[in-house]
Amino acid sequence: MSTAVPNENLITERQLSILVKGRQRKNQLKCDAESIAGCVSQRACVYCGARVVLNPVTDAIHLVHGPIGCASYTWDIRGSLSSGSELYRNSFSTDLKENDVIFGGEKKLARAIDELVEKYPAELVFVYSTCVVGVIGDDLEAVCRAASQKHGIKIIPVQSSGFIGNKSAGYRAACDALLRLIEPAGEPRPVKRLNPVPSVNYLGDFNLAGEAWIIGDYLKQIGVEVNVVFTGDSNYRDLKKAPQATLNIMQCAGSMAYLARRMEELYGIPSMQVSFLGLDDTAASLRNIASFLNDPEMKRRVEELIRRETAAVKPQIEHYRSKLLGKKAAVYVGGGFKAISLIKQFREIGIDVVMVGTQTGREEEYQTLHDISDDGTVILDDANPSELERFMTEKGAHLLVGGVKERPLAYKLGVAFIDHNHDRKHPLSGYVGAVNFAREVYSTVCSPVWKYTREIGGGLFAAGKNALPER
Numbered sequence: 040m041s042t043a044v045p046n047e048n049l050i051t052e053r054q055l056s057i058l059v060k061g062r063q064r065k066n067q068l069k070c071d072a073e074s075i076a077g078c079v080s081q082r083a084c085v086y087c088g089a090r091v092v093l094n095p096v097t098d099a100i101h102l103v104h105g106p107i108g109c110a111s112y113t114w115d116i117r118g119s120l121s122s123g124s125e126l127y128r129n130s131f132s133t134d135l136k137e138n139d140v141i142f143g144g145e146k147k148l149a150r151a152i153d154e155l156v157e158k159y160p161a162e163l164v165f166v167y168s169t170c171v172v173g174v175i176g177d178d179l180e181a182v183c184r185a186a187s188q189k190h191g192i193k194i195i196p197v198q199s200s201g202f203i204g205n206k207s208a209g210y211r212a213a214c215d216a217l218l219r220l221i222e223p224a225g226e227p228r229p230v231k232r233l234n235p236v237p238s239v240n241y242l243g244d245f246n247l248a249g250e251a252w253i254i255g256d257y258l259k260q261i262g263v264e265v266n267v268v269f270t271g272d273s274n275y276r277d278l279k280k281a282p283q284a285t286l287n288i289m290q291c292a293g294s295m296a297y298l299a300r301r302m303e304e305l306y307g308i309p310s311m312q313v314s315f316l317g318l319d320d321t322a323a324s325l326r327n328i329a330s331f332l333n334d335p336e337m338k339r340r341v342e343e344l345i346r347r348e349t350a351a352v353k354p355q356i357e358h359y360r361s362k363l364l365g366k367k368a369a370v371y372v373g374g375g376f377k378a379i380s381l382i383k384q385f386r387e388i389g390i391d392v393v394m395v396g397t398q399t400g401r402e403e404e405y406q407t408l409h410d411i412s413d414d415g416t417v418i419l420d421d422a423n424p425s426e427l428e429r430f431m432t433e434k435g436a437h438l439l440v441g442g443v444k445e446r447p448l449a450y451k452l453g454v455a456f457i458d459h460n461h462d463r464k465h466p467l468s469g470y471v472g473a474v475n476f477a478r479e480v481y482s483t484v485c486s487p488v489w490k491y492t493r494e495i496g497g498g499l500f501a502a503g504k505n506a507l508p509e510r
């Protein structure tokens with residue numbers, strides 16, 4: 040591959056992970072690889088990847104085996120909602136100390152499980168491994184097996200200690216834990232579909248601000264039942280019913296592609312990628328589901344729903360589009376499929392994406408990102424803050440879309456920010472989400488506050504080369 044971008048100030052090994060569309064002979068980007076030593080990667084840790092996926096299981100005890108700091112990732116910084124149990128809002132920790140590191144933490148873990156099971160009635164416990172557990176070598180498997188037998192409930196170890204990879208390894212550890220929950224390991228078996236109404240497992244929606252409920256309502260309107268959501272607003276009993284679904288539809292492929300593949304192998308459930316971000320992708324996903332299920336009446340209902348919902352939101356989208364036309368956005372999110380949807384969604388409101396990157400995007404997703412991006416767009420994998428700052432400044436982005444770690448970066452640059460991660464409290468999926476998204480982009484990009492930061496921050500941005508983008 041030819042040199043990706045002008046390489047001044049770039050760490051040499053990072054150059055293969057960054058390209059500018061239209062400037063390279065080859066379009067391939069190095070991705071799905073370990074972070075480069077010496078870079079402050081924006082990626083979260085293995086445990087965090089696992090916790091992101093499993094935490095929305097509402098009636099589980101979530102026990103973090105590790106130092107107290109790892110357990111700070113709690114419900115309170117997430118927007119996952121529950122229609123039932125609130126047990127998942129607690130974050131329990133074994134609070135490992137120096138003595139436990141020296142003499143082992145297994146007894147402390149067993150005691151913690153006993154105490155929690157006694158205090159909180161639950162059928163399911165997830166025990167998360169953390170970095171220090173990987174170092175001291177506690178046998179989580181054995182402790183959980185013994186506790187499971189003792190209490191007669193499902194106690195599942197989540198093998199998410201650091202050192203085994205990056206956030207993607209955590210996704211996989213979570214999927215392995217879910218597979219153990221659905222069905223004890225054994226021979227693959229064909230499952231008789233019990234329900235004559237077509238039903239789907241909805242993978243990779245964490246019910247942030249009730250998003251899974253919004254999509255579930257659309258599916259109900261077209262005659263499809265949601266069997267269970269992985270994992271937004273899910274519970275132990277519903278997750279166990281997963282093999283009964285006709286189809287797996289998958290929103291967040293980064294976290295759920297492995298689970299979908301294994302469920303196809305084990306239970307013969309086919310899977311389909313969907314996206315309910317933006318008007319076009321929402322409509323296309325509903326049409327694809329109806330096409331897959333090959334039901335003429337369902338196809339008719341889909342068209343009716345699309346017509347009705349689009350007509351209801353289009354005037355508002357057009358209003359915001361007229362205010363935002365010509366603005367530029369930078370996107371840095373967890374997975375590739377979300378980044379693809381965001382480029383399309385920004386086009387719907389008149390905004391060009393000038394920089395796009397992900398923490399865990401896969402090769403085929405980067406190919407699509409490359410194909411749909413405009414010439415000159417910077418595309419990068421597993422970025423560090425200095426790269427994000429450089430390219431946002433060079434490309435004149437007015438807005439950054441990202442997660443909790445990117446927010447301060449945007450504000451320090453005097454650039455608007457949209458949270459598109461697990462912390463937000465308002466839905467961005469479906470038709471209602473498309474309006475929320477447009478409104479939020481408008482209110483932050485067009486906020487008068489940036490005029491003042493430009494004045495106050497002049498010195499700071501002058502030091503950062505290009506000063507602030509024109510507004």
Ligand code: SF4
Pocket residue numbers: 084085086087105108109168169170171200201
């Ligand atoms: S100590 Fe390890 S497991 Fe805990 S938060 Fe830090 S990186 Fe993640």
